[in-house]
Amino acid sequence: MVTPQRDITLRFLAEPQDVNFGGKVHGGAVMKWIDLAAYACAAGWSGKYCVTAYAGGIKFVAPIQVGSLVEVNAKVIYTGKSSMHIALEVIACDPKSLNRRLTTHCIVIMVAVDEFGQSARVPTWVPETEEDIRQHDTAIKLMDMRKKIGEEMQIYVA
Structure with a gap:
């Protein structure tokens, strides 16, 4: 059995078609890259086709x-x-200088699905390092916060 891949890095060159009216890369282009990387990571972990269920806490x-x-x-x-x-x-940088800087961060929840589009089991990830444990615990706290936000958002749902 192949060991699931926990992480991945995708690299892109920001192209002229990615520009917004202010001359910088459009937030939508960044969100697309995030979704692509989240899919690749989730598929690598689960070994299955995955769909985006939630994207939140996006900080530009x-x-x-x-x-x-x-x-x-x-x-x-x-x-x-x-x-x-x-x-x-x-992370972005000028390819000539390689002076890297954080530009955006967020959390995305992906769900593995089977050939019928039904949710499918994924391997359990067990945190090992102190950083892993902190991030795992934060994910649990964020789940609770999302539930509360979801309840509050019901006012906007018909």
């Missing part, structure tokens, strides 16, 4: 310049029966 820390080399780092920080919480950070 710094703009990304067109022409930048962009890295999207993704890693599993919690697993449920069929879900995987993926922590992501986006």
Whole structure:
């Protein structure tokens, strides 16, 4: 049996079609890269096709310049029966200087599905290091917070 892959890094060059009206990379392009990395990470962990169930806590820390080399780092920080919480950070740099800086970070929850589109079991991830344990515990706290936010958001649902 192959050991599941817990983390992955995807790299992109920020292209002119990624630009917004302010001349920087559009937030939507960054969110697409995040979703791609979350999928690749979740699929590598679960060995299954995965769908995005939630993306939250997206924090845009710094703009990304067109022409930048962009890295999207993704890693599993919690697993449920069929879900995987993926922590992501986006790092950008000028490819000539390689002066890397954090630009964005967030959490994405992916769900593994079978060939019928039904949720499918995923391998359990067990935290080993102190950092792993902190991130795992934070994922659990965030689940509780999302429940409360979901209840409050019901006012906007028809």
